[in-house]
Amino acid sequence: MQYAIDVRNLTKTFGDIVAIDGASFTVKEREIFGLIGPNGAGKTTALRILSTLLKPSSGTATIFGNDVVKKPEAIRESISYLPEEAGAYQNLSGYEYLSFMAGFYAEDKESQDEMLKEAELISGLGERLDDRIKGYSKGMKRRLLLARAVMMKPKLLILDEPTSGLDVVHAFHVRQVIKEYADKKGVTVLLSSHNMLEVEYLCHRVSLINEGKIIAEGSPDELTQKFSAENLEQVFMEVAKLG
Numbered sequence: 001m002q003y004a005i006d007v008r009n010l011t012k013t014f015g016d017i018v019a020i021d022g023a024s025f026t027v028k029e030r031e032i033f034g035l036i037g038p039n040g041a042g043k044t045t046a047l048r049i050l051s052t053l054l055k056p057s058s059g060t061a062t063i064f065g066n067d068v069v070k071k072p073e074a075i076r077e078s079i080s081y082l083p084e085e086a087g088a089y090q091n092l093s094g095y096e097y098l099s100f101m102a103g104f105y106a107e108d109k110e111s112q113d114e115m116l117k118e119a120e121l122i123s124g125l126g127e128r129l130d131d132r133i134k135g136y137s138k139g140m141k142r143r144l145l146l147a148r149a150v151m152m153k154p155k156l157l158i159l160d161e162p163t164s165g166l167d168v169v170h171a172f173h174v175r176q177v178i179k180e181y182a183d184k185k186g187v188t189v190l191l192s193s194h195n196m197l198e199v200e201y202l203c204h205r206v207s208l209i210n211e212g213k214i215i216a217e218g219s220p221d222e223l224t225q226k227f228s229a230e231n232l233e234q235v236f237m238e239v240a241k242l243g
Helices: 043-050 072-076 094-105 109-123 126-130 138-150 168-183 196-202 220-226 232-242
Strands: 005-014 017-027 032-036 058-063 079-082 156-160 188-192 205-210 213-218
Touching: 005 043, 017 032, 017 043, 017 058, 017 205, 032 043, 032 168, 032 196, 032 232, 043 058, 043 156, 043 188, 079 138, 094 109, 094 126, 094 138, 109 138, 138 156, 138 168, 156 168, 168 188, 168 196, 188 196, 196 232, 205 220, 205 232, 213 220, 220 232
Parallel strands: 017 213, 032 188, 032 205, 079 156, 156 188
Antiparallel strands: 005 017, 005 058, 205 213
16 A cells, blocks of 8 residues: 555654654545644644655655655655745735746746635735735735645645644634545645644544654544543644653
8 A cells, every 4th residue: 555655764863852752654645644743842843844845864764665865856746835934025916926836847927816716715825915015014924924834735745834824813723724625625635733633633544753753643533542531632742751
């Protein structure tokens, strides 16, 4: 069986610091998969390796059968990555930014226009798309950047803290977008989030990572049973204690 993501004995060191320590996990196609754990557990490092921004020290990671080290170009054609601290061109309007980014991926004017229509709906920014990004709030920028990541309809969407800086209403909107793209449009989603209610609502399966090691893996229900917890928030606290 070919997985959307197949990580085997992955290790990443920065000098004497071991960021990821022999981690292994798999993600099925069309699945929403959560990678959760305390700060410094190795989540963001793992996402950056899978996004081909970092090279692993050892072990392997493949995306749709393509090795992240050997075939990074093929992977970049099939993924879209939204970091937690992503930025945009401040002096462009929201619409100009989306149009500029769509130009890199669209095959023709028709597909570019389709991307932009999709992005407008996803962002929910309406007329504010005509305003310069430097006047946006943190939440507005996040919605714009999510629209940029999703409008390309990637095979794999990698999201680091997707609702960071959003209020309850707009966070709910973003979750619905993620769920719709996975359920109805076949997009595979790998996300990291500190919002355990969000993870519990969205994710089919979850890996718990601590000090670079995968501690447990399963559905939210399976994990709450394993840790004798009422919800994933309690599971998260148990994992944090292990550090």
